Amino acid sequence: MGTITTTDGTEIFYKDWGSGQPIVFSHGWPLSSDDWDAQMMFFLRHGYRVIAHDRRGHGRSTQTGDGHDMDHYADDLAALTAHLDLRDAVHVGHSTGGGEVVRYLARHGQSRAAKAVLISAVPPLMVQTEANPGGLPKKVFDDIQAQVAGHRSEFYRDLPATAFYGFNRPGVEPVEAIIQNWWRQGMMGGAKAHYDGVVAFSQTDFTEDLKKITVPVLVMHGDDDQVVPYADSAPLSARLVRNGTLKTYPGFPHGMPTTQAETINADLLTFLRS
Template identity: 55%
Template sequence: MPYITTADGVQIYYTEQGTGQPIVFSHGWPLSSDAWQVELKRFADAGYRAVAHDRRGHGRSEKTYSGNDMDTYAKDLSAVVEALDLHDVVLVGHSTGGGEVVRYAARYGQPQGRVARVVTAGAVPPLMLRTDANPDGLPIEVFDGIRAAVLKDRSQFWKDLTESFFGANRGRAVSSGDKDDFWRQGMLVNLAAAYDCVKAYSETDFTEDLKALEVPILIAQGDDDQIVPIADAAYKAIKLVKRGTLKVYEGAPHGIQGDYQDRLDQDILDWIKG
């Protein structure tokens, strides 16, 4: 299997399909590059070089105890892009991956001249946690509860999480296969990485990263996202970027699935060409 090695010696798995302008996909928590299987084919079919990696600790990447933080995730993404010598890159990040691509673009991709555009979907920026500077955020008790559930019985937690993640609890059509695949990917994360990533996605402040972006960014999110509230995410992020386009999907959940996936993928393709 294809791997790159980071500066601190961690093995990061990646997969790619197609040729052309590179599009690099960063997945959400607790998933892997498998979450992008549909996009890898669709974008390769559309004439792009589609690349996705498993975040450290996730999927087929090395099961890490340390480095499970957003700064390191961004460095790992930079290592993938540099190892593959990608230029004119379109970055696409979902949820935690949205934070990863924003930080990477601001701190590495733009200075190196590698990034052309950024897309986020249901992404965690600018900041999920409630603080004095972010009084509308979610209280720390929410994230403490997630950590406790992951530590106690992560297998059952992944199963329970599929309901709100995909909006099945709101009547959306979600197959047992979609739910099972989420559970399968979740069970590939080692416990330390899954636990620590909660802090990474909830407590990292991306405000300055968003402000630093000079490239165009498409900020997409469903207005029925029960995992990352849109009022604290897309609606705030769009006000911080210089060249942003906001796309809100009525009734869409957090998970990229079904009709939401079809619409989002087509909109990304259209936006890249526009």
């Protein structure tokens, strides 16, 4: 574990375990690298080098007041890969982290990358516009910002207890430890970073970024995702990249890397070995 300091003075915390082909994990909003525990332990056991960082303003990284946009997120990721001199890396992004991976590959090139995986990811564009009529109304994201600004702790308890993991679905038993771990990670980060991050993940259009990606991309998404609706995300992203594969999971929720880790890890391993 360590930190790097970016050109604007932000300290980025990261974990770097093992040896072998590197897998770099980019986490979702408003969490931290800890959200990848199930994946990092699994792939470490299978002989990979596993790396994950806390996005600026999240987890143990600097709670800076600015730079909470996809360009800065991508630049921070590029700084980390350069610092560690990673080659032949597989980049895996969940939710907002999927947007970070897409912007990184488009903005900084793919010479260090072998493959990419987008899990429950926000691209191509979440918010509803004239060009994206299937997106979610901007009011949805305005309401999230209002909750972050005024009732963050309560909101961070309610979201994982309901839509994030599908614990609001009939017959699904909530797991209190998972809910509390989500809350813990969220409250480690900064309110300003999380507030601005809502705009970053919802209003960034990744269409042109996706078109630039030539490495193989696996797009994994549950069709019962209540956070990033399936129809306006995964199928579109898989078509926009040049070498994309779509894998759809019936009934799986947004947080499926945690609640369905066994299935997700096995499919990731198959993709890495292919």
